[in-house]
Amino acid sequence: MNWSKFFAAGFFAVLNVAAFSAHADVTNESQARTHLDIKQVISIVDNSGGNCGIVNARMTYLDSSGTQKVLDYSKFAECGNQGS
Structure with missing residues (x-):
């Protein structure tokens, strides 16, 4: 071979x-x-509970046709003690 x-x-x-x-x-x-078709954001909530790091978030919004939609995503938490 x-x-x-x-x-x-x-x-x-x-x-x-x-x-x-x-x-x-x-x-x-x-x-x-x-691409997201977002005409108006209704609410954005996350489950950070005051913790820093990556958290789950949910955005509820209206698209250009007026249909309410929900987007689940991950983001960095907004930590209140940054820069202190």
Whole structure:
């Protein structure tokens, strides 16, 4: 058996897997940057409870057609002791 052909085939298989993974990351990133149609924000609430760090938040808003929608997302908590 010709080992150089075996190693070359393995090398190209690894490159294909790496390229597929990179493509999947780009696809997920572009999906996360979806344009939101927000005409008016009704409320924004989070579950920080005074804690610092990343917390869950919920925004309720109206789109341009007047339909009420809800967006759940993560954000950094607003810590009252920053800069002290």
